[in-house]
Amino acid sequence: MLSSLLGSEEEALSSIVYSYKHGFSGFAAMLTESQAAKLAELPDVISIKPNRYYKAHTTRSWDFLGLSYNQPGGLLEKAKYGEGVIVGVIDSGIWPESKSFDDSGYDPIPPRWKGICQTGDAFDANNCSKKIIGARWYTGGVAPENLNGEFLSPRDLAGHGTHTASTVAGGLVSNVSFHGLGAGDARGGAPRARLAIYKACWGIQTSCSFAALMAAIDDAINDGVDILSLSLGGIDEIPGTLHAVANGITVVFSAGNDGPAPQTVNNAVPWVITVAASTIDRSFPTVMTLGNSQKLVGQSIYYQLEPNNKFTELVDGSSCDAKTLNDTDVVGKIVLCYAPSDVAFTLPRTSLPYVVSNVLNAGGAGIIFAQYTVNILEILHQCKGIPCVLVDFEIAYKIFTYIGTASSPSVKVSPTANVVGKEVLSPKVAAFSSRGPSAAFPGLLKPDIAAPGVSILAAMENAYFFDSGTSMACPHVSGVAALLKSLHPDWSPAAIKSAIITTASIVDGYGLPIEAEGTPRKLADPFDFGGGHIDPNRAADPGLVYDIDPKDYIKFFNCTLGPSDQCDSAVGPLYYLNLPSVAIPDLKESVSIMRTVTNVGQQTVTYKAVIEPPPGVKMTVEPSLLSFDCNKKVETFNLTFVSTRRVQGVYTFGSLIWSDDANHSVRIPIAVRTVIEDFYADTA
Numbered sequence: 001m002l003s004s005l006l007g008s009e010e011e012a013l014s015s016i017v018y019s020y021k022h023g024f025s026g027f028a029a030m031l032t033e034s035q036a037a038k039l040a041e042l043p044d045v046i047s048i049k050p051n052r053y054y055k056a057h058t059t060r061s062w063d064f065l066g067l068s069y070n071q072p073g074g075l076l077e078k079a080k081y082g083e084g085v086i087v088g089v090i091d092s093g094i095w096p097e098s099k100s101f102d103d104s105g106y107d108p109i110p111p112r113w114k115g116i117c118q119t120g121d122a123f124d125a126n127n128c129s130k131k132i133i134g135a136r137w138y139t140g141g142v143a144p145e146n147l148n149g150e151f152l153s154p155r156d157l158a159g160h161g162t163h164t165a166s167t168v169a170g171g172l173v174s175n176v177s178f179h180g181l182g183a184g185d186a187r188g189g190a191p192r193a194r195l196a197i198y199k200a201c202w203g204i205q206t207s208c209s210f211a212a213l214m215a216a217i218d219d220a221i222n223d224g225v226d227i228l229s230l231s232l233g234g235i236d237e238i239p240g241t242l243h244a245v246a247n248g249i250t251v252v253f254s255a256g257n258d259g260p261a262p263q264t265v266n267n268a269v270p271w272v273i274t275v276a277a278s279t280i281d282r283s284f285p286t287v288m289t290l291g292n293s294q295k296l297v298g299q300s301i302y303y304q305l306e307p308n309n310k311f312t313e314l315v316d317g318s319s320c321d322a323k324t325l326n327d328t329d330v331v332g333k334i335v336l337c338y339a340p341s342d343v344a345f346t347l348p349r350t351s352l353p354y355v356v357s358n359v360l361n362a363g364g365a366g367i368i369f370a371q372y373t374v375n376i377l378e379i380l381h382q383c384k385g386i387p388c389v390l391v392d393f394e395i396a397y398k399i400f401t402y403i404g405t406a407s408s409p410s411v412k413v414s415p416t417a418n419v420v421g422k423e424v425l426s427p428k429v430a431a432f433s434s435r436g437p438s439a440a441f442p443g444l445l446k447p448d449i450a451a452p453g454v455s456i457l458a459a460m461e462n463a464y465f466f467d468s469g470t471s472m473a474c475p476h477v478s479g480v481a482a483l484l485k486s487l488h489p490d491w492s493p494a495a496i497k498s499a500i501i502t503t504a505s506i507v508d509g510y511g512l513p514i515e516a517e518g519t520p521r522k523l524a525d526p527f528d529f530g531g532g533h534i535d536p537n538r539a540a541d542p543g544l545v546y547d548i549d550p551k552d553y554i555k556f557f558n559c560t561l562g563p564s565d566q567c568d569s570a571v572g573p574l575y576y577l578n579l580p581s582v583a584i585p586d587l588k589e590s591v592s593i594m595r596t597v598t599n600v601g602q603q604t605v606t607y608k609a610v611i612e613p614p615p616g617v618k619m620t621v622e623p624s625l626l627s628f629d630c631n632k633k634v635e636t637f638n639l640t641f642v643s644t645r646r647v648q649g650v651y652t653f654g655s656l657i658w659s660d661d662a663n664h665s666v667r668i669p670i671a672v673r674t675v676i677e678d679f680y681a682d683t684a
Contacts, residue, residue, distance in 0.1 A: 012361055014545055026239075028141055028211035042330045050211070056408065060182065061167075061476060062189055062453035064280045064427075066537050067483075069172070075540040079483035086113065086133070087169050087482050089475075090216045091232070092206045093154045093199035093509025094135065096127040098162060098459040099335030100170030100186065101195070106130035115223035120153025127154075130194075131171065136219055137199040141211030146203035152198045159204045159460035161199065164231045166459035168475035168483065169193040176464045179303035179385075181284065181416060182457040185267075189479020189536075190486070196225050201232065214240050221247050226485050227254065231471035233266040233434075242559060245271040246550035250485065250493040252478040254470035255447040256434030257349075260518030268438035270447040270577055271553055273481070273497050276434070277375075277453025277473040277530050278427040280628035281509065283419045284377065284455070286389050288368065289312075290402050291410035298391035299369065300613075301377050301455075301466060302416045305385035311410040312365055316403045317486070319366075331363035332475030334387065334411055336403065338370040338396040348374045349432060356382055366413060370396030373517050374431040375454045377604050378467045386414035394598055398548055422509060428582075429516035429528045430454050433470055435582065437525035437651070437671070443574030443585035443601060449500055450529035451476035480536045487540055488600075494548035495600070498580040499539045502546070502666045525653050526669035532580065543601040543664030544626075546580040581668045582639065582656075586678075587617065590642045593660035597635055597658065597666070599628040607666070609637075609656040614652035614672045618642040626658065643674045650674065 025069035032194045033038065061413045062068070067076045094101070108130065115134030118126050128135055133155035139147060144181035149157070156162045170188035198216035201208035213232075217240035220228055228241075228249055250469040254275045255265035267274050290313060312334050318324050319339035337355050341348075346372035356379065359367050366387035373392070380388045391399070403409045424597045429450055438446045453473030455466045477500065486494050491499075506524075508514050514525040515535060538579045553559070574586050578596050599605065607626045613619035621643055626635040639656065651673045 002211070004485050005672050006314065018479040024514045027257075027515070028214065029294065050276065060282045061280050061456055064452065065071045065476070065534065075157060075483050075537045078540060080487050081192070082169065082193035082479070082482045083484045084127070084226040084535055085190060085193040085227065085482045086110065086192050086196055086225045087222040087229060087478060088196040088198060088221070088223070089161060089168065089228045090198040090200050090213065090228065090381065090636035091164050092158045092201040093151070093156035093161045094132060094165055094195070094197045095156050095162040096123070096129070097462060098133055098166065098189070099173045100166035100459040101131045102171055103127070104133035106307045109133045110194070112224050115219070117130035119149040120241065121155065123151065123153035123155045132224060133194045133196060135197040135199070136216065138209070138212035138215050139202070142202050143207065143209075144434075146205070146207045152204055154197050156199070156577050158201070159465070160203050160231070161197070161201070161337045162460055163458045164471060164475045165195055165197065167230050167472060168458065168479045169195050170459060178301065178457060178464055178466055181283070181301055181303065181418060182455075182466065183418070185457070186457060187477060187587065188610070189647075190342040190482035193486075193587070194465065196220065196223060210238070213238050216326065217241060217244060221249065227251060227478050227482050230254070231469075231474040231476050231649065232644065233257070238508040241269070242550065242553060243269055245493045250481045251494050251626065252474055252481060254474040255641055257432045257469050259435050259564070260431050260516065260681045262435045263439045264434040264435060265436045265438055265446045268436075268441050268444055270444055270574065270579055271493070271550065273449065273477055273500065274447040274472060274530075275471045275477045275592065276447040276450040277430040277432065277468070278529070278533055279430060279454045280452045281421055281424045283424045283456065284416045285419055286416045287414040288389060288399075289412045290399070291406060291408065292402065294398070294402070296391070296395050296398060297393060298389035299377060299460060300387070300389045300416045301380050302383070302387050302413060303385060303387065304415050309412070311379055314403060314409040314411045316400060317359065321356055323506065325362040330359065331581060333349045333366050334366035334368065334413070335359050336368045336370070336396065336399050337569060338400050340370070340393055343372070344430035347371065348378050349379075352376055352379050353382070355387060356380070362384070368396070368399060368411075372519060373521070375517070376432075377455050381465065388501060389413060398443065401447045403451045411468070426509060427452070427514060427533045429514065429524050430468070431517040432468070433473075433528070437585065441574055443583055444579070445526055448497065448530040448581070449477060449504055449534050450532065477534060480534060481537060483536065484539060491545075492547055495545040495598070498545040498547065499542040500534060501531035501580040502544070503535050503538035503542050504530070505665075506532040511652060526581070526671050527651070529543045531667065531669050539602065541601060541663070542666060542668045543599070543660060544607065545596040545599050545600055546578050546595060546668070548578050580668045584641060584669065584672045586674050586675045587641055587643050588675055590640060592638055592640045594636060597637075599633045599635075601660075601664055604629045605660050607660050607664075608613075610614045610657040610659055612654045613669060614654035615645060616643065616645040616652055616674060617654070617672050618644050618653060619670075621656065623667050641672055645674070646676060648676045
């Protein structure tokens, strides 16, 4: 095929970057646009896509989720800490010397493992072990600038892959912290699971090539992984993931870090688990004492390189842009960066790195940065022992007023403290976490679930660092999926996904509805957190699951489980899929859908429907009772939605719960948007 196009077999072979053969059929090649156009015209070619690049989306969190080592009878113990499960992590590689990957006490590598240990720069065969049982790396299709300074091997330069791998399956490491902060035992969710590493993301910015990702997924399918964890973002589906699911592999993706704007969720296909990020019950208060003895509190990860109990001169830097700082004497001073007029068009996550760089380059001795809550403490790593504190606008206004009235304004910043437990209201959906509805597939309710993703302490090189993002939330769900796979080895990926979604919590530690941080803060809805916040111990015994044969997906997508599973567009209403959620984006008068549930709990049981209709929608369930016994393990029911108000384009939310009046409450989230005219819909 290529040889006829390029003129010779030698040229054809030299143009090929990857050949995909395990999970799907195809290849990646270096072609001109005209060559690609000619290739697309050949009868055997199903589709051609240009190479694209995806962005990688990182102690206390597992205890917060109820997976404590000292919890007899919990999921962690029942699942034998993930023993026997192989988790594939497609990311920026691994730092094998980290204590999180020590293989002491592990049994030999499972004989079903078919993978390899691919060596390279600063990575030899000894870097694989009974913990890191395989490692591969992929440079095909990667931009040359992303390889500058890189390890051409599975070794992790950026640290992102090491952080996510240790979060999902790192072993128990005692007495770790970030300069005393977050001190305790670090471990992954499935600490006895094995790791298979696929380095497809390169450079400090962890750019991930489309061609390389496809090659990694193709190899992972053949290697024998049970779970695939991908903390990266993309606009559409990556081919190969449906084949992975068809091979019994649970695939977990991060939802993206473009929140709180709606319609920003990534990786929104039905066969994967798409994860939003939430906070945990840990806070890092940092006390600032003004020269007038007034004490104010912000958030930081400030540690002192040398003991310092002195007051430092305080100055107003306004927006702290380079020009303002050049016109202000900030050398040796702590700078207040407070520009409320910039809030409407400046995202703190984007502006803070520049502000920190500007102030430090100008000789500033510290920063007090005013922002609304956006969960960005990890950016302060670059301060390296210099006081950099995040405050809200109320605190900033008090400091601004003090500077304007004091003859010699000064401030003393105390080292950051830890606060853990009920005093910290949690969980909350993180402000940066991408939100639904899905722009590509509005008939799917995405994200699926929320999990800890804010200030997560995990391994980077030989130390431990905080990081935040849906990248950090993703391996939390991957870890839980690994435990569920160990406990229920016969469960399909759809069953594992269903168990996680239908048992999630929608209330915080005080039993109040979970909030979603943003502008402004609000009560969370399914477009923020899907089914809710993950509850691993309840997921171990969900009662009922919404199972799906992977072949059912092809009924609703332009894809096949044949030579290619390129799935670009839906060909039917996706709410007909047997998913543990319902999203109807176009309810005009009435819609009826069918769902099937499988009993995985006690043998003889009856479930009763408890409905919470979305406002403005009449919702009925038929039948309203489901009975199971030793001969009947599967039941089908119908849901009907009728619009009761003629309002254009507003989503409202509800739920359906199947309750056995005992230990099981099987809840699915519901989102419905009424539509009168097809040409207009409001995403509110």
